[in-house]
Amino acid sequence: MSAEHLAFELSKEFLESIVQAVERKDAAFIASSLEGVDPADISLLLDEADSEQAKYVLEVLNNEISADVIEEFEEDTRKEFLNELSSEEIAQYIEEMESDDAVDAINDLPVRTREEVIAAIKDEESAAHIQELMRYDEDCAGGLMAKEMVVANVNWNIQQTIEEIRRQGENVEKLYSIYVVDDNEKLLGKVSVKKIILANAKTQIKDIYDEDIKSVETYLDEDEVADIMQKYDLVAVPVINLQGKLVGRITIDDIVDVITEQAEEDMQLMSGISNDVEEDDSIWAISKARLPWLLVGLIGGTFGAWAIGFFEGDLEKNAALAFFIPLVMATGGNVGIQSSTLVVQSLANKSAFEESFGRRVGKMLLVALLTGVVLAAISFGIVLWWKGGEEGLPSVVAISLICVVMLSSFMGTATPLILDKFGINPALASGPFITTTNDILGIIVYLAIANLLLL
């Protein structure tokens, strides 16, 4: 099957035909149209339909596929959809999900409904798993893990382990390694599926298991889990509690989502969008997410205006001075963002050998001096050619640029490092706050230098 076949006919026409089938209650047509279509694709399709239509379609499909479709819904769609269902109906779908996805879905529900749904789950083990997982914060290893995994006691042989795989088979979709524990469920190591396949039925687990296993503790932050799985190229990582007891497993698909969300969040922080919004959210939601930082920018701009006001006299004497305010300001802004981005990225790829604060800032200032001198020389030439040298304007612009580039580099380098020290996402430093600050500083530096040199 090629890539073309992957992206099957998810066209508006196909959606339309499904919607029409829903309206005439044509279950047979829906079932045959969606036969063999991946739940991820059905989910994309139903994201565009309304909740009642989606409800009918999912009733036509079998519960297992419907549960997969619900898992794949975007959060907004899922909330809206689950709202249409009774607690019993939700519980039916929840029972088909892996425990981590079940908890994600339940967390979308109003608090009161959650209890009802859990009470309506028939399988006691599932209910217990869900209740256990709900204790953990969403953003830590405990909140990412699922209870589904194959665990072998160290005293078993291969035959017993295969029986356990058979027993767990239905629940564990993704089988990569079998985790080995002692009688107290303490994690000891793992056996790869390859070894299981190649071993003799009588072989003892204790003779073949691999003690060299990476694991994470329940409280570990999701970003750190992502770093570890990425660094060691893991497809799954076992989760242990403080006593070393194996309590769950995190698979790479959840971590890929964490990495993607993190990148999106950083990008939004950099661009001054304060809530997690998407282009297809409502006009009001988007405006609300955008206004706070725009207001910060407006207030910053007012301070900038006030700073320029100080130098009103200079501007009245020499209006040409105003011409270069945007140039100095924009250069400062660009330099600040460049610096902070480099620092943010190197903070994201933390190595064991961090440079000290002083060395980093020192190096960035050298880069700033070099780029500042180049920019100053070029701008000196431009201003000299355009305005002539008599009023000293070329020197004012050139000297200001060097100072502003140095200052913005310092701010752009120091701010993310300081934010990071306080546990705040350093990407914030590439956003409108630092840009606004740099703007105001740039204006003051430029006009102050003009005032000193021209008067």
Place this chain on the structure above:
Amino acid sequence: MSAEHLAFELSKEFLESIVQAVERKDAAFIASSLEGVDPADISLLLDEADSEQAKYVLEVLNNEISADVIEEFEEDTRKEFLNELSSEEIAQYIEEMESDDAVDAINDLPVRTREEVIAAIKDEESAAHIQELMRYDEDCAGGLMAKEMVVANVNWNIQQTIEEIRRQGENVEKLYSIYVVDDNEKLLGKVSVKKIILANAKTQIKDIYDEDIKSVETYLDEDEVADIMQKYDLVAVPVINLQGKLVGRITIDDIVDVITEQAEEDMQLMSGISNDVEEDDSIWAISKARLPWLLVGLIGGTFGAWAIGFFEGDLEKNAALAFFIPLVMATGGNVGIQSSTLVVQSLANKSAFEESFGRRVGKMLLVALLTGVVLAAISFGIVLWWKGGEEGLPSVVAISLICVVMLSSFMGTATPLILDKFGINPALASGPFITTTNDILGIIVYLAIANLLLL
């Protein structure tokens, strides 16, 4: 093993002790210190050492571990390190690598050395695999795939398949599924390892294999491969050629790297850094990567100055007009970046049901109108309170803000959509180019409105 144990003592002291051991040629100390340390950690350690020291350490370790360490090196470190080795030495390490990593390493070498290294590889199959993979572009599915995988003929039984796993065992580290092909090596489907474990030795592959398999073609772009693997939660995807013949396999760890690099690249594009540099690169390299966009900004600033020059008369009559240039400019810049970021993110999460260009721009203009009116009202109040209303300045600032917010929103929405249509990375639209353009437009709009209303 807890997270604390994962981050083992990668301290400066440990590095120092290894470096000293290298100097006194104490192989025994090195071997025992690094016993059981993950290659990814050894790699981080040696990233800090110089190439000759790294060479000695890797000679002490066994070839397989050394090859893993070399794979994990940062690109710069690896290039420098391989430069220290003879072609025969490189070939020895290459032979221990999986084919995709081998090709990555070989591609770091000068063209002439590549031929020598391939000629020095003793295992003919490895050499053939590497030569095959080198034909593909780095950024497509063919360039990401490895030749190592377990393939079963559809006419085999489980016993024969297990024999094949045993034969391939050494080469295939990550065993998730067995791919099923016909006599012409055409991909037919897969069998999960779970099925292999639970099946009877005599069971025929043709009776149990799963035809429902996602695959990608060799020419597919790496971003699309990443989208597919993420959408369908795949840990590995088989790669086929135009004839449907199975030619390789891509595993999720490589895709995680693609996703991370893409996010970093977007962030660098947004912040106007033109090459892929890191904070620990040389001062010269960083400056060189930063200057191009700073120069673009400088030229933009010069145009801005020139635009202001047109209105020199107005500024001489009313210097207070200059006060609000930064405010209008900064607001335009912020709005533009916010808009483009939202569009870039929704382009990255392509759904089957894209809004049309007109609808997207239309919606964004409504958001702009709403936010613009709010900002205008607030700025009207501020300017009125500060400067009084007599010169009409409050209205000029307020009306300009509405216009600039609308204009910047339009630019920020339309530019990434147009770039995307032409196959250019739309994240470029959040960068200094669009900011600079918005700055100039903002200045012109503001001063033109002032000119119309105040004179």
